Amino acid sequence: MIRIQNLNKTYKNVQALKNVNLEVSKGELFAFLGPNGAGKTTTIRILTGLAKLGSGAALLNGFDVGNRSVESRRQCGLVPQSINLDRELSVFENLTIHGKLFRMDKPERNARIDELLDYVEMGDRKETLVKNLSGGLKRRLMIARALLHSPSILFLDEPTVGLDAAIRRKIWALIKKIQQHGTTIFLTTHYIEEAEFLADRVAFLDKGSIVVVDTPEALMNRMGTWALDHLKEDDMETLYFNDRKEANEHIAAHKDSFTLRRVNLEDAFLSLTGKKVS
Amino acid sequence: MIQSAFAVYYREILILRRRLTRLIPSWCVSPLLYLIAFGFAMGKLVTLDGHTYMEFLLPGLIAMSSMTQAFAISSEINIARFYWNIFEEIQAAPVSDFSYVAGEVLAGMTRAFLAILVVLILGFLFGVTLSLNPWFWLAILLNSFLFASLAVGIAMLVKSHADQSLMTSFVITPMAFLGGTFFPLENFPAWAQNIIYFLPLTHAATAIRSASFGTRPSGISLTILGVTGIVFFSISVLCVKKAKD
Numbered sequence: 001m002i003r004i005q006n007l008n009k010t011y012k013n014v015q016a017l018k019n020v021n022l023e024v025s026k027g028e029l030f031a032f033l034g035p036n037g038a039g040k041t042t043t044i045r046i047l048t049g050l051a052k053l054g055s056g057a058a059l060l061n062g063f064d065v066g067n068r069s070v071e072s073r074r075q076c077g078l079v080p081q082s083i084n085l086d087r088e089l090s091v092f093e094n095l096t097i098h099g100k101l102f103r104m105d106k107p108e109r110n111a112r113i114d115e116l117l118d119y120v121e122m123g124d125r126k127e128t129l130v131k132n133l134s135g136g137l138k139r140r141l142m143i144a145r146a147l148l149h150s151p152s153i154l155f156l157d158e159p160t161v162g163l164d165a166a167i168r169r170k171i172w173a174l175i176k177k178i179q180q181h182g183t184t185i186f187l188t189t190h191y192i193e194e195a196e197f198l199a200d201r202v203a204f205l206d207k208g209s210i211v212v213v214d215t216p217e218a219l220m221n222r223m224g225t226w227a228l229d230h231l232k233e234d235d236m237e238t239l240y241f242n243d244r245k246e247a248n249e250h251i252a253a254h255k256d257s258f259t260l261r262r263v264n265l266e267d268a269f270l271s272l273t274g275k276k277v278s
Numbered sequence: 279m280i281q282s283a284f285a286v287y288y289r290e291i292l293i294l295r296r297r298l299t300r301l302i303p304s305w306c307v308s309p310l311l312y313l314i315a316f317g318f319a320m321g322k323l324v325t326l327d328g329h330t331y332m333e334f335l336l337p338g339l340i341a342m343s344s345m346t347q348a349f350a351i352s353s354e355i356n357i358a359r360f361y362w363n364i365f366e367e368i369q370a371a372p373v374s375d376f377s378y379v380a381g382e383v384l385a386g387m388t389r390a391f392l393a394i395l396v397v398l399i400l401g402f403l404f405g406v407t408l409s410l411n412p413w414f415w416l417a418i419l420l421n422s423f424l425f426a427s428l429a430v431g432i433a434m435l436v437k438s439h440a441d442q443s444l445m446t447s448f449v450i451t452p453m454a455f456l457g458g459t460f461f462p463l464e465n466f467p468a469w470a471q472n473i474i475y476f477l478p479l480t481h482a483a484t485a486i487r488s489a490s491f492g493t494r495p496s497g498i499s500l501t502i503l504g505v506t507g508i509v510f511f512s513i514s515v516l517c518v519k520k521a522k523d
Contacts, residue, residue, distance in 0.1 A: 048370050049369070049370060050366055050369055050370055050522065051522070052522070070372035073370065073371060073372045074372055076370075078366075078370045080363065080366055080367075082363050083363070084362060084363035084364055084366055084367050085362075086289065086292075086293065086358075086362065086364060087362065088293060088296050088297075089292055089293065089296070093292050096288075097285065097288065097289045097292070098367070098371070100281070100284070100285035100288055101282065101285045101286075101367075101368060101371035101372075101373055102371055102372065103281050103282065103285075103372070
């Protein structure tokens with residue numbers, strides 16, 4: 001379980017996080033959605049002990065992250081935004097280093113490495129050098145590495161950034177599978193469909209503040225079910241309808257060109273913050 | 279704590295092992311050039327305190343190599359920090375700042391010892407054999423510990439890989455030439471001797487040279503190396519804390 005209370009963080013006179021309060025339950029998949037610079041990565045860096053806490057409190061399964069205790073770091077696994085694998089070393093060597101850093105005994109470590117490589121469908125890549133892996137395989141390896149010491153909380157910072165749609169879907173399936181095994185997952189993303197597909201609950205983050213926290217369905221239902229995009233001079237106007245019939249009637253009543261689509265989280269984000277996520 | 283330090287060390291050793299076939303030739307180049315240029319070309323004309331110049335030069339080259347190779351761990355740390363983001367992986371693990379520094383310093387010392395073996399083999403091929411007694415190894419241990427500790431601290435303070443190169447140019451290169459590697463300290467003017475006395479490499483070269491000639495090195499030199507090493511190590515631990523945020 002993750003508990004954040006009145007969390008503030010300032011970098012060189014810029015307030016990156018403003019009074020963030022949040023609770024994530026055990027086994028929940030929670031997504032932080034916001035544009036670049038909203039404070040998503042800062043939150044993860046604080047929770048994983050990579051950045052100092054400004055003020056407030058943050059607890060992982062009851063362990064205070066503020067003092068960077070060994071126990072708080074044992075609770076979590078981290079998949080950062082950028083690839084941070086040793087490219088010159090093999091898949092097995094990368095995982096072994098992680099296991100040693102988390103003080104795992106050799107028999108336990110090796111068994112877990114085999115188990116996880118099968119889990120992420122990389123069992124045949126054990127001796128492959130990381131520099132010879134594709135982007136998608138590197139991401140899967142990073143997820144396997146983060147799970148190696150069996151953390152109860154997994155932090156995924158933009159886990160599919162830079163990957164093509166097919167690989168992204170594979171990573172999503174893997175994330176869902178991890179959640180089904182009882183791991184709490186804290187995910188940051190600026191991909192709308194990622195948050196919609198994966199998250200049990202979503203927090204909209206804008207300029208370091210949480211705007212709203214709710215389920216994706218509830219956030220989208222605030223807007224209606226159908227959206228009509230209408231290009232009006234230089235601006236895009238979007239109208240929202242609860243049923244498709246109403247939307248079609250609106251199209252019929254106007255001679256302009258409309259695009260009819262289902263409401264998504266971007267609409268909710270736009271309505272609450274006045275800006276787009278991506 | 280020891281387990282974590284060895285995990286950090288293990289990573290560096292795996293990388294070192296992968297690069298060893300490329301590193302060994304690079305470790306040969308500078309000492310080989312100095313041995314040929316200064317040892318062969320100039321050395322035949324010079325004797326110092328009853329030793330040939332080649333015998334005088336080789337311990338100096340050993341001191342210099344142990345310094346440069348121990349300090350080279352800073353480049354490895356910087357590549358891992360600025361280009362590969364590995365520093366985060368280690369910092370997110372339950373590894374104390376002390377353990378991290380200890381692991382990296384140990385890796386720097388290992389590099390230094392391997393590079394020294396290369397210089398010793400080169401010296402042997404040039405017909406120079408030294409007394410490899412415990413004092414000799416102690417002086418090398420202290421010198422490599424000192425410069426590896428300095429390297430970790432500097433690697434944590436610099437903001438880019440380019441800054442790191444500047445530190446090498448301004449700290450390590452001058453010390454390599456002024457620290458008693460090539461010339462006896464007594465040949466410098468008095469004012470310069472007073473400055474050079476405070477360079478750690480001066481004490482390393484003096485101690486390694488004494489031990490190489492079969493005499494016990496000065497206790498003052500060994501103490502200065504040891505104390506400076508501990509000070510640099512402690513500062514490095516503090517620098518890791520600063521580098522995190």
